Amino acid sequence: xxxxxxxxxxxxxxxxxxxxxxxxxxxxxxxxxxxxxxxxxxxxxxxxxxxxxxxxxxxxxxxxxxxxxxxxxxxxxxxxxxxxxxxxxxxxxxxxxxxxxxxxxxxxxxxxxxxxxxxxxxxxxxxxxxxxxxxxxxxxxxxxxxxxxxxxxxxxxxxxx
Amino acid sequence: xxxxxxxxxxxxxxxxxxxxxxxxxxxxxxxxxxxxxxxxxxxxxxxxxxxxxxxxxxxxxxxxxxxxxxxxxxxxxxxxxxxxxxxxxxxxxxxxxxxxxxxxxxxxxxxxxxxxxxxxxxxxxxxxxxxxxxxxxxxxxxxxxxxxxxxxxxxxxxxxx
Numbered sequence: 001x002x003x004x005x006x007x008x009x010x011x012x013x014x015x016x017x018x019x020x021x022x023x024x025x026x027x028x029x030x031x032x033x034x035x036x037x038x039x040x041x042x043x044x045x046x047x048x049x050x051x052x053x054x055x056x057x058x059x060x061x062x063x064x065x066x067x068x069x070x071x072x073x074x075x076x077x078x079x080x081x082x083x084x085x086x087x088x089x090x091x092x093x094x095x096x097x098x099x100x101x102x103x104x105x106x107x108x109x110x111x112x113x114x115x116x117x118x119x120x121x122x123x124x125x126x127x128x129x130x131x132x133x134x135x136x137x138x139x140x141x142x143x144x145x146x147x148x149x150x151x152x153x154x155x156x157x158x159x160x161x
Numbered sequence: 162x163x164x165x166x167x168x169x170x171x172x173x174x175x176x177x178x179x180x181x182x183x184x185x186x187x188x189x190x191x192x193x194x195x196x197x198x199x200x201x202x203x204x205x206x207x208x209x210x211x212x213x214x215x216x217x218x219x220x221x222x223x224x225x226x227x228x229x230x231x232x233x234x235x236x237x238x239x240x241x242x243x244x245x246x247x248x249x250x251x252x253x254x255x256x257x258x259x260x261x262x263x264x265x266x267x268x269x270x271x272x273x274x275x276x277x278x279x280x281x282x283x284x285x286x287x288x289x290x291x292x293x294x295x296x297x298x299x300x301x302x303x304x305x306x307x308x309x310x311x312x313x314x315x316x317x318x319x320x321x322x
Contacts, residue, residue, distance in 0.1 A: 016222050019220050054223065057221065059175070059208070084308065092310075101306065114235075144266045146272075147266070152249055152261035153260060156223075
């Protein structure tokens, strides 16, 4: 981790990366663990949120458990010069949770636009993928949809303590 | 994708309401519980239960390691079926592997294992890719994001759940 992240930030990450303590006063519990005051912990976490070092604090659902049993990674080969315009439109769709421009890996992988589509069934996801296909029109040269069939690991970030 | 754990209406409200904006204050669970119209103890015990039942994969801060000098990178491998278990165990043993999914596509793409690498420094990504390639004997294709068009968790609990 670089100089922009100081030692206390780092220790807070290590202490909370597996989760916030499930006790009535979690910031106080962290403060005791780290040997600082609760106000320091709270101020530091607030600052990390404001600077985007923490994206959000809350629950990370297992999307299979909450009914999103089909999760499709749609991938698209579109012209590089149009990708920002198209990516912005795809990313704004309410059924797309993430959209990214990524490099191709030719010849194995011709796709440069990735859009995650979640739904309750494979059919629902494929219907939504068709909507993306229609929206892209002639700009879509190739596409595919990859369905996750098994979670192999889901621990999230783990930095060494 | 396995059995779906039981979640009731209160669990659903907790999941829908607490995917972000968890308060930073002395008694944050009490404050969050108050907004949900339940007690602090009930919120704590329900979160505990949902973590144990794997309805939630985590509860706590989600760090944006890129803002701290680190990197998150999606990568994929083409894993032969006969070698699946060995490669899966080898890849998952790396602490830098934050998530890993098996994916299968409509067009039968050979890239069937997709994982996210999270490292404390940007240099950690190529170093980890090289270590995984050496350990598995298979090429790793990194797909770093060149641009992000949207990223917001906006999944609500489905009625089907």
